[in-house]
Amino acid sequence: MFQTYEDSANPALGIERAAKLRAELARRGLDGFLIPRSDEHQGEYVPAHAERLRWLTGFSGSAGMAIVMLDKAAIFVDGRYTLQVRGQVDLDTFEAKHLMDEPPSRWIEENLPKGAKLAYDPWLHTIDAVARFRKAAEKAGGTLVPVDTNPLDAVWDDQPEPPVAKIVPHPIEFAGEPAADKIRRLASDLMSGDADTAVLTMPDSIAWAFNIRGNDVPHTPLPLSFALLHEDGHAELFIDERKLDDQARAHLGNIVTVRPRGDLGGALDELGQAKKTVLVDPATCASWIEARLSAAGAEVKRGTDPCELPKAIKNEAEVNGTRAAHLRDGQALTKFLRWIATEAPKGGVTEIDAAQRLEAFRAETGELKDVSFDTISGAGANGAIVHYRVTTATNMPLKSGELFLVDSGAQYMDGTTDVTRTIAIGTPGAEERDRFTRVLKGHIGIATARFPEGTSGAQLDAFARMALWKSGLDYDHGTGHGVGSYLSVHEGPQRISKMGHQPLKAGMIVSNEPGYYKPGGYGIRIENLCVVTPPAPVEGGERMMMGFETLTLAPIDLALVEKSLLTEEEVDWLNAYHARVREALSPGLDAETKAWLGEATRAI
Numbered sequence: 001m002f003q004t005y006e007d008s009a010n011p012a013l014g015i016e017r018a019a020k021l022r023a024e025l026a027r028r029g030l031d032g033f034l035i036p037r038s039d040e041h042q043g044e045y046v047p048a049h050a051e052r053l054r055w056l057t058g059f060s061g062s063a064g065m066a067i068v069m070l071d072k073a074a075i076f077v078d079g080r081y082t083l084q085v086r087g088q089v090d091l092d093t094f095e096a097k098h099l100m101d102e103p104p105s106r107w108i109e110e111n112l113p114k115g116a117k118l119a120y121d122p123w124l125h126t127i128d129a130v131a132r133f134r135k136a137a138e139k140a141g142g143t144l145v146p147v148d149t150n151p152l153d154a155v156w157d158d159q160p161e162p163p164v165a166k167i168v169p170h171p172i173e174f175a176g177e178p179a180a181d182k183i184r185r186l187a188s189d190l191m192s193g194d195a196d197t198a199v200l201t202m203p204d205s206i207a208w209a210f211n212i213r214g215n216d217v218p219h220t221p222l223p224l225s226f227a228l229l230h231e232d233g234h235a236e237l238f239i240d241e242r243k244l245d246d247q248a249r250a251h252l253g254n255i256v257t258v259r260p261r262g263d264l265g266g267a268l269d270e271l272g273q274a275k276k277t278v279l280v281d282p283a284t285c286a287s288w289i290e291a292r293l294s295a296a297g298a299e300v301k302r303g304t305d306p307c308e309l310p311k312a313i314k315n316e317a318e319v320n321g322t323r324a325a326h327l328r329d330g331q332a333l334t335k336f337l338r339w340i341a342t343e344a345p346k347g348g349v350t351e352i353d354a355a356q357r358l359e360a361f362r363a364e365t366g367e368l369k370d371v372s373f374d375t376i377s378g379a380g381a382n383g384a385i386v387h388y389r390v391t392t393a394t395n396m397p398l399k400s401g402e403l404f405l406v407d408s409g410a411q412y413m414d415g416t417t418d419v420t421r422t423i424a425i426g427t428p429g430a431e432e433r434d435r436f437t438r439v440l441k442g443h444i445g446i447a448t449a450r451f452p453e454g455t456s457g458a459q460l461d462a463f464a465r466m467a468l469w470k471s472g473l474d475y476d477h478g479t480g481h482g483v484g485s486y487l488s489v490h491e492g493p494q495r496i497s498k499m500g501h502q503p504l505k506a507g508m509i510v511s512n513e514p515g516y517y518k519p520g521g522y523g524i525r526i527e528n529l530c531v532v533t534p535p536a537p538v539e540g541g542e543r544m545m546m547g548f549e550t551l552t553l554a555p556i557d558l559a560l561v562e563k564s565l566l567t568e569e570e571v572d573w574l575n576a577y578h579a580r581v582r583e584a585l586s587p588g589l590d591a592e593t594k595a596w597l598g599e600a601t602r603a604i
Contacts, residue, residue, distance in 0.1 A: 001359055002219070002371045005352050007391035011058045014090035018056065020155040022070055031116035031142070032069040033151055034104070034133065037062070040123045041203050041224060042284050044490055045217040048160040052124075052152050055159075058088045061387060065104055066094060067118075072111065076104050079476030080386040083519065087394075105136040114141035122146040127282035127290050127302070146291070164242045165215035167223050169251040172211070174414050174486065176317025179211040179255045186306050187233040195279040197271055198306050199293075200227040202284050204487045205307035210237065210256060212248070213486065219370050220488050221411065226264050227256070228271075229306065238264040265292055272296020281305040308493055311484070313507040318415075318485040319531055322509060322551060325415025326529070330553030330581070331588045332361040332410075333419060337555060338596040344398040344425045351377040351390040354398065354406060362410050372409030372416050372489040379404050383422070383523030386477055386515070400426035403522040403560075409489055418489050418511055419552050420527035424559045434471075435516045436524050436560035441467035442514035443526045444570050446479065446496065447577075450545040453535055457500025457510070464496070464514040467565075473516055480510040483529055506534040506546065524560075528552035553581045555600040563604055575603045 025033055037059075039050035044062050053075075054060050056068075061081040067074050075094040077085045085096050097107060112118055118137050120130065130144070137144040153159060172178060186209065190198055200206050203222040207213055214223030225239035235256040244258065252258055259267070268289065271278050277299045280290055284305055293300050314322070336358045343349050355377040362368045378388045379396045383405035388394075398404050402425055409418035422436060442464035449460055457480065462469075464479040478497030481490050493502040494510055504510070513527030529551045535544035555578060563571065578601035586594050 001356065003355065003359065003374050005355075005391050005395070007060070007393055011088060011090040014057050014093040017155070018068055018073055018093050021056065021068055021152055024151045024155050025068070025119070026070065028119075028147075028151060029117070030119045030145070030147075030151070032067060032112065032118040034118065034120040034125065035066040035068065035152060036124050036129075037064045038124050039224075040286055041201055042126055042286065043203060043217070043222070044488065045220050045222070047163045047217050047224065049162050052150075052156070055156055056152065057094055058090070059085055060088060060389065061085070064099065067104060067107060069111065074104075074107055074111075076102070076107075083385045084387065105132045108133060108136040109139050112137055112140040112142040116140075116142040117145050118142055119145050119147050119151070121150045122288035122291060123286050124150075125287055127280065127285055127287050130287040131282075146287075162240070163216040163224065164240055165223075166245055167239070167243050167248040167252075168213050168221075169248065170207070170211045170213050170486070171413070174317065174321050175211045176315040179209065182209050182211075182310070183229065183235050183255060184233055185310070186229055187231055189306055190229065190231040190279065193279070193303065194277065195301050195303075196231050196276040198229045198279040199268075199285060199289055200229060200305065200307065201281070201286060201289065202305055202307070204484060204491065205305055205311060206237070207487060208311040208484075209307050210235075210252065212251070214243065219373050219411065221369065221486060222488075225261070228267060236267065238267070268292045268298070269296040272298035275299070277301050279303050279306065281308075304493075312482055312491060312494055313505050314485055314509060314531070315507070319507060321414030322416070322485060322529075322531070325410070325412040325417055326551045326553055327584060327588075328365050328367060328412065329362065329410050329417040329419070330585050332365055333358070333421075333554045334585055334589065334597055335361045335593055337421065337423070337600070338593050340398075340404070340423055341596070341600075344404070345400055347397065347400070349398045350395050351379050351382065351398070352392070352395045354404070355390060355408070358406065358408055367412045368410055369413060369486075370411040372411050372418060376405065376407035376420075378406075378523055380522060381520050384517040384519050384521060385523070386517060398425050401429075402426075403428065403432055403524065405523045405525060407525060407527065411486060413486055416483055416486055416489055417552070418483055418527065418529055419554055420513055420525045421554060421557065422524045422526065422560065423557050428560055432522060432524075433560055433562040434565065435473070435518075436557075437562040437565045438467040438471060438473065439514050439516050439524050439526055440556065440561065440574070441566065441570060442479075443512055443528070444573050446512040446514075447528070447530065447548055447550055448569075448573055450538060450547050451504070452543055452545060454503045455546070456503050457494060457496035458498055460496050461498055461500065464512070468514070468516060475515045475517060477515070479514055480512050483509045483511060485509075504532045504546065506532050508532045509551070510548075512548070512550075526556060550577065553584050555581055555597065558600065558602070558604060561604065571604060578603070
């Protein structure tokens with residue numbers, strides 16, 4: 001099993017650990033410290049030794065931050081975690097704040113004493129973040145100061161060692177383009193952008209550019225490392241060499257110079273001494289790197305990671321691979337949904353039972369490399385916790401008359417999946433059917449959208465919310481995120497949200513996942529992955545329009561559909577989607593599951 005259900009977080013430890021950190025800060029003559037949920041690469045998933053926020057506070061979510069002053073402390077989480085933080089963190093020690101509505105910069109302005117020194121680890125904050133915090137500290141009359149060594153690490157006695165998982169070459173049949181060709185393309189972009197070198201700090205960019213995968217963080221095949229791309233087509237990879245076997249060295253030897261991880265600082269110094277123009281992404285690059293370059297005399301050019309956009313635009317091999325992955329995944333998910341429909345109403349099935357059974361069905365494919373994230377298996381009120389993670393302490397039974405929300409995904413070498421289904425255990429109530437159908441209307445609104453080139457996710461986001469808005473309802477998360485190709489299940493720059501300003505381009509994969517959550521009651525979300533389709537003519541139209549091809553193949557629970565709320569076109573979409581699901585998945589299913597699927601995807 002790739003997922004565990006133990007939760008080592010203990011809110012009671014927060015006061016003791018905060019006291020230790022405060023003592024270390026006082027010893028260093030510091031008045032406060034910023035603790036982000038990040039590592040040197042600023043990714044969503046971090047290795048165990050970088051889970052500093054979790055160790056200090058108990059909070060296990062994928063995004064957040066704490067600020068510890070000598071006399072007060074706060075933790076900041078976004079809308080996905082406002083319920084979770086209450087159960088995991090000692091709120092007498094850490095005041096809980098909404099990351100967006102009450103951002104850390106505002107808290108600093110209001111709470112940092114005049115003359116105070118607020119410290120940060122420059123490896124753990126981006127260039128942009130440091131600029132925000134410095135401005136806030138100065139507005140409060142204090143100063144933001146970098147530390148050479150992390151004070152929290154000094155008091156974390158049993159901090160794990162950094163990972164040294166082996167690097168694995170990613171086959172060309174799945175990558176679709178040789179690494180050497182990618183590097184030449186990136187070098188050409190550097191030259192046209194008047195930069196001599198680009199610093200790559202995001203491991204998924206490095207994995208994509210060099211056609212490698214790793215296993216340094218949970219659920220995402222990332223090789224933690226840094227790289228330099230030079231405008232002459234030469235590339236350097238800075239990595240713990242214990243991660244490289246003969247196969248990896250042979251693969252990399254043709255495209256990149258491999259150097260020890262500790263050589264990065266010296267290499268940056270060399271760029272500065274040569275007065276090179278170096279591209280860094282202020283949204284993802286650690287501020288330590290920019291500071292080192294500037295101190296060495298380099299001209300630092302701020303811009304977007306050059307891998308971000310080409311990585312997001314999947315080539316034909318990657319799109320075909322993800323179609324194959326979703327077909328395989330859909331058959332496993334259908335077996336699971338039949339199992340839930342048969343066993344859950346009898347009683348005795350718990351959230352952990354469900355998550356383990358789903359993983360087992362995926363493992364039976366023989367192709368599963370990992371789950372793409374910890375399965376969100378939420379029964380009843382737990383389904384209202386947007387990023388709920390079931391543990392042995394929170395494990396609940398699936399009860400008749402309640403809803404069950406399961407959001408899960410898989411990592412296969414040919415693609416990454418992410419799918420959510422909400423299931424009625426027994427007979428659902430009228431309110432649940434109403435809310436589910438409004439979410440379904442929003443889902444269909446995205447799935448059927450047609451839009452001209454240049455349209456961003458922000459322009460489409462309201463399509464998913466309109467039916468909820470009409471009833472005074474909404475949800476506090478984005479409608480869709482980008483997804484990688486056997487990489488991160490959350491990938492930029494594309495997204496469908498109020499802040500999704502990247503124009504959608506053909507080949508991008510995005511999720512379509514509107515939802516509704518009633519705290520203390522239930523949660524509803526319907527999620528499919530889609531790939532953006534190229535511009536095509538519209539019958540009777542004057543302009544070419546793009547759209548979405550739905551990739552995910554799994555039935556949507558018809559017991560929760562209130563047909564009277566759907567338009568004729570929405571009913572046609574649902575019936576057509578279910579007919580496609582039935583036709584695609586049936587050949588790989590046993591007779592009993594095939595019969596169940598036929599009923600689950602019947603026309604309404």
